[in-house]
Amino acid sequence: MDYIITTERLTKKYKKFTSVGNVSLHIRKGSIYGFLGPNGAGKSTTMKMLLGLTAPTRGSFIIDGMHFPKDRLSILREVGSFIESPSFYANLTGRENLDIIRKILGLPKSAVEDALELVGLSEFGGRLAKKYSLGMKQRLGLAGALLGRPPILILDEPTNGLDPSGIHEIRKLIKTLPALCDCTILISSHLLSEIELMADDIGILNHGRLLFEGSMDELRQNALHSGFAADNLEDMFLSMVEKDNALRKQEAHL
Template sequence: MYMIETKNLTKSYADFTAVAGISLHIPKGAVYGFLGPNGAGKSTTMKMFLGLTAPTGGSFRIGGKQFPRDRMRILKETGSFIEAPAFYGNLTGEENLDIVRRILGLPKSAVSEALELVGLSAHRHRPARTYSLGMKQRLGLASALIGRPPILILDEPTNGLDPVGIHEIRTLIRSLPERFGCTVLVSSHLLSEIELMADRIGILNHGHLLFEGTLDELKFNAASQGFPTDNLEETFLALIESDNLQRGGAR
């Protein structure tokens, strides 16, 4: 069963197409890595899933529910982290999460659980304005995880973290399907980061889906095209460069 499935999903702005007819298949219980250079269309796709921008073509289903008919039901089952999360700087990390908890109608214990998951328990009483960038990223992740939603959509969740923090968040994301039975869609522009936590990947460039499948399938696909396969990051870059050359460098 696919937890997230799109059919020819498209988003155009006047004469610019940000997402060009992509068909994604994200299995239930998977960590799906969404890859592509900055500006490839990853964030736009995630915003469509969350109803933050409307598709101009195609369709998608999340958890068996059709957008836009079931938009509110989809949102209730989806935890998200999109771009730099915004918080009330004068409120503590705990108080910021408590607002989310009350909106979602969750028990008070959900706040402590979320803070514990992302390693912010010791800083729960500090005002959010005093948080470092990495701590704000963790708080954003806690906000997405609160209530243990069955679907998580995470856009570049390790941005701003130091190497130790990146390792901790990667390990956490990798563990989520087994611990909570959830499905995770996580974006990055670095294959080296995604290959350590994803079961399947989708590679996007200039709004087009270049590849979807497992990392082993990516290696096989790349080898058949004469691309390097010893280093997956080089494989990814070769795939992107080849696509750019075919497009003549134009978007």
């Protein structure tokens, strides 16, 4: 199997609190990998470790054959990211905001127009960022991640706060990217119904612990074996989380 991202027992502790514990991920090249879990499960922390924004307490990871921390800068050049809600200079246009990122990355000027076109913002590139709707801001954030068409995208809840129409637009765009840009996508959400419509593979995290990793088909099989309807995976997901929470309470009392 051709994995472009692998983590080995990745762990992040803050004093006595374990945000991420012994997480081993296997992300296939060219796939959309859905990273699922309730709020506070450790998804954002894991993504920040992959981006070198916070150091692992222990464990390791490899991205496209490069090892952290030795190849940290080389890894960053290959990864486009959208972490939490991206912030922009309100009094600059969308195009000017992207141009700042482009200069930092040392990319040609054409990269800005290419990214605007990819996310459907070409005609709004000259509008001030403060006049963008929330959906347009999310698209601009994606355009920032897509500058230079990096082979890996790490997207942290890119549909957060959007209305159903905005969610549909962003989801449709993300689904086209692996074929369009020859990239691999790691995308997080706390909604299985959202991930189910996009992802090839899925990892389910709860309180920093990886409860499941596999293809969507394997998750459906898992649901059937556990007595759930395969057309309602949300129940399966919630049951896995509840079971893990109950197990944690037992462990805490021992």
